[in-house]
Amino acid sequence: MFEKINALPKVAIAILLGLLGGFANLLPLWFLDSSEFLLGQLFVILALMSLGWRYALLCVAIGAAFIFYRWGHCWPSMVFLLEIAWLQVFCVRPNKPLFMRGLAFWVLFGVPLLFLFGKFALDLNLLVIMTALAKYFINAAICLVIVDLLSLFLFKQLWQAKPLYRILNYMISHLIILVVLVTTIMLTNSHYERIEYEVRAQLSDVANTTAQRIDSFLGNHRRALADAAYNIERGLDKQQTITRLVESYPNIRTAITAEQSGLVTHFYPDTLRTSLAGEVPAVSDRQYFIQAPYYPGGFVSGIFRGRGFGDDSIVAISAPIYQQGEFDGIVEGSVFFNTFEQFIPRVLSHMGHLMILDSNNKVVFSSLKSDFNTLDEINDATLDTLTNDNQNLYIGKTEEVFYRRSVRSEQFGWQVISLIERKYVNMAVASAWGQSFFLALFIIALSSVLVSKLTRMLINPMHDLSSRLNSFDPASRNDDLSPKEEATFLEVITLQQQFTQLAFKLSMSFKKLQKANQENQSLNAQLTNFNAQLETQVQEKTEELIDALDRANKASSAKSLFLANMSHEIRTPLNGIIGMTADMQRNTLDQSTAESLQIIYQSAHNLLLILNDILDYSKIEAGALELDKQDVAFHKVLHALTTSFCKTGVKQGVSFSSDVDASVPEYLLLDELRITQIINNLLSNAGKFTEQGSIKLNARYINGALHIAIIDTGVGIAKEKQKLLFGEFIQADVSTTRKYGGTGLGLTICKRLVEAMGGSIEVESASGQGSTFSVIIPAEPGEAQHEEKQQVNAPNLRGVNVLLVEDNPINQIVAAKLMDHTGCSLTKANDGLDALALLKGNNIPLVLMDCQMPNMDGFDCTRRIRQNPDLYGTPYIVAITANAFNEDRVKCLQVGMDDFVSKPIEPDALYQCLLRWQG
Structure with a gap:
């Protein structure tokens, strides 16, 4: 108890302690970045020990008011209240020290309760919660250890009649714990400040470097435009000048020249002129035209959205043209940027963010897509938070906190802002603190052992003297206890002897340490030699890995080439089979012939599905599969699938039913092709392996995810074979392939597609008892689409000359029959050379171009046509090819083709393409 202040009313003392605790809670004592210590609990525990639990509750209430004033809530006070109750029951009443029993409360109840408060009441992220929990645990340990240390002087009754060894051991250990904590x-905290400094320095370096690169980049291109204007003034041809300009500077996408009235006279590339068809080619309203006369060295505009040649975001650089001292027009280049991603900062092994603003504070580039996008105009308030040197933090729209540094380029005034999320700094410091914490625990444990030994060495002489005194027999002679002058210093003599022994032991320990140090140096030398050998071995292994990687890349390229050739060679005859069969089916046939044609048509389509499975698996295996999420009318898609399955996939004697729950939205945001492929594969498997009984399809929508279950009463799958079911080229039994057919890729593709869409697929089955395949795919509700797909009829091309470039006679026949329905005038060419000859001097507005042909393929032929429009015209070129990879489509468009239709040719796809040309 506080004996000296017993005269003061206990309530006044409790209020005083509560106020002291409240102000202690307001002290700016931080742990890491923003978690403050609440050392006011120290005064609450002192009130508990000195005044009793009722007055301690009053202190808790006062401290809670200060916490609420600081944070706007006082959830921790509830845990502090429980801590007082725990200490009262387990420490104060039994008159026990607080530290270990108090920490037990925090381990069992305090930390879990605060975790629940932070997670569910305050909705904090996990890193903040863990930091706060560590802070509260350390806070409790500091308060408890300080009270225990003070108790030796303030609450002496706690240590009355206790062994001196226990008191010394306890107090010294607690003092070490306090110092270590x-x-x-x-x-x-010092480490945190150092990391913050390093992060800011790295962000500043990135911002400065990027600003310098921007100045250099824009300066070089501005000089290039000024040189071009000078060359034109000297009499060089304008078209040649801008052509050479674009070819010399890849980042200049388009270039024009305009006369003094603003009318555009020359374009590069020439397709820019085509894209401006129907518009007056004038730029007099553009800033780069208006400002050019005032900037003889070249004018650099802010970022804006281009027109006429795509809608990319560009920066225009212009220079004035003078003739005889008079303004005669401008030369302008549109510059686009595609290399800023390389400047995004990487700090603490994490990718940061980069923003670039032009001189008008418009966003040129932003990797922080949640807050800013290209062409966004930054208002003054936001700009101040991003660029004010007095603020180092930026809080995004998603409440994420970023460190940020900004630099304005010296030459053009563009603003470069580099950012990194603060949570990465917290994670790095938390990791370092975790290591320090465990090291501290080790030091505390080791210190406790050493302190225990030390206190025993100090107390043992007293125990020895006490034992000798207890065994003294007055009847016997004992020289050691005879009344001599030195007898009073027997304890000191004993301690000196112990010290002498300790000194001897310490000397031996140092000798051992010296010997161990020599051995350590020897080991270090061996380690250095080993490291040198290891470096050589690592270099050899690295060279082997590089060689292995090169061989693997070559093998992958060979496989891709093989798949492309296989696709082309199989699709070419399939085009003939499917095309001719479809054409024959349009005629009136007897039932037997119609059924035979349907078998041929269906068999060819089955072969096409197998080919597509192989190609899909190749894409998935290469990681090249891309999803195309759109608003899908899921009910209609499911209805079409089940209707088709009922007609072609259900065997006689098997019933099929579908149940789509009302919870499934009418429209879902999905990849229609892939969800159709997944459901169709699973239904096909169910139909294939179910000889009798039933097949059911159930669809539900639960917690933002689409749940699909396909249940059959088929042959089932043994438990030991289910784990192999989703492997490549795997079926439940080898005999399955012989009996039912299939590539063994269907379920593999299903699993990969489902996982690519963020979902999961499972199977429940037993041999002879049927199977249930369950698919869960996350899907947000979509928006209704007003455009309905309609039957595509053949367009009317009467009087239109069409050139078919195709080397395969069968494909010529198929394409010709499809084009007959359009009424066009069709001319055939066997290769690219024949096509060029037919295009000379003839008005042919539409060309159907195969890609792989002898003598000259479709790619070279298209390049020749586009390079010589005066000779061959500017026909609309549609690629019709058996190459089905996406990269083939991209290549066709890159060489100048306008559209793409894959073989086997589907009439609707071809007619839709022709309608796009007409439109």
Whole structure:
């Protein structure tokens, strides 16, 4: 108890302690970045020990008011209240020290309760919660250890009749714990400040480097435009000048020249002129035209959205043209940027963010897509938070906190802002603090052992003297206890002897340490030699890995080439089979012939599906599969699938039913092709392996995810074979392939597609008892689409000359029959050379171009046509090819083709393409 202040009313003392605790809670004592210590609990525990639990509750209430004033809530006070109750029951009443029993409360109840408060009441992220929990645990440890240390002087009854060994051991150990904890906190906070400094320095370096690159980039291109204007003034041809300009500077996408009235006279590339068809080619309203006369060295505009040649975001650089001292027009180049991603900062092994603003504070580039996009105009308030040197933090729209540094380029005034999320700094410091914490625990444990030994060495002489005194027999002679002058210093003599022995032991320890140090140096030399050998071995292994990687890349390229050739060679005859069969089916036939044609048509389509499975698996295996999410009318898609399955996939004697729950939205945001492929594969498997009984399809929508279950009463799958079911080229039994057919890729593709869409697929089955395949795919509700797909009829091309470039006679016949329905005038060419000859001097507005042909393929032929429009015209070129990879489509468009239709040719796809040309 506080004996000296017993005269003061206890309530006044409790209020005083509560106020002291409240102000202690307001002290700016930080742990890491923003978690403050609440050392006011120290005064609450002192009130508990000195005044009793009722007055301690009053202190808790006062401290809670200060916490609420600081944070806007006082959830921790509830845990502090429970801590007082725990200490009252387990420490104060039994008159026990607080530290270990108090920490037990925090381990069992305090930390879990605060975790629940942070997670569910305050909705904090996990890193913040874990930091706060560590802070509260350390906070409790510091308060408890300080009270225990003070108790030796303030609450002496707690240590009455206790062994001196226990008191010394307890107090010294607690003092070490306090020193280690405080030192760890100080070092951790110092480490945090150092990492913050390094992060800011790295962000500044990135911003400065990027700003310098921007100035250099824009300066070089501005000089290039000024040189072009000078060359034109000297009499060089304008078209040649801008052509050479674009070819010399890849980042200049388009270039024009305009006369003094603003009318555009020359374009590059020439397709820019085509894209401006129907518009007056004038730029007099553009800033780069208006400002050019005032900037003889070249004018650089802010970023804006281009027109006439795509809608990319560009920066225009212009220079004035003078003739005889008079303004005669401008030369302008549109510059686009595609290399800023390389400047995005990487700090603490994490990718940061980069923003670039032009001189008008418009966003040129932003990797922080949640807050800013290209062409966004930054208002003054937001710009101040991003660029004010007095603020180092930026809080995004998603409440994420970023460190940020900004630099304005010296030459053009563009603003470069580099950012990194603060949570990465917290994670790095938390990791370092975790290591320090465990090291501190080790030091505390080791210190406790050493302190225990030390206190025993100090107390043992007293125990020895006590034992000798207890065994003294007055009847016997004992020289050691005879009344001599030195007898009073027997304890000191004993301690000196112990010290002498300790000194001897310490000397031996140092000798051992010296010997161990020599051995350590020897080991270090061996380690250095080993490291040198290891470096050589690592270099050899690295060279082997590089060689292995090169061989693997070559093998992958060979496989891709093989798949492309296989696709082309199989699709070419399939085009003939499917095309001719479809054409014959349009005629009136007897039932037997119609059924035979349907078998041929269906068999060819089955072969096409197998080919597509192989190609899909190749894409998935190469990681090249891309999803195309759109608003899908899921009910209609499911209805079409089940209707088709009922007609072609259900065997006689098997019933089929579908149940789509009302919870499934009418429209879902999905990849229609892939969800159709997944459901169709699973239904096909169910139909294939179910000889009798039933097949059911159930669809539900639960918690933002589409749940699909396909249940059959088929042959089932043994438990030991289910784990192999989703492997490549795997079926439940080898005999399955012989009996039912299939590539063994269907379920593999299903699993990969489902996982690519963020979902999961499972199977429940037993041999002879049927199977249930369950698919869960996350899907947000979509928006209704007003455009309905309609039957595509053949367009009317009467009087239109069409050139078919195709080397395969069968494909010529198929394409010719499809084009007959359009009424066009069709001319055939066997290769690219024949096509060029037919295009000379003839008005042919539409060309159907195969890609792989002898003598000259479709790619070279298209390049020749586009390079010589005066000779061959500017026909609309549609690629019709058996190459089905996406990269083949991209290549066709890159060489100048306008559209793409794959073989086997589907009439609707071809007619839709022709309608796009007409439109």
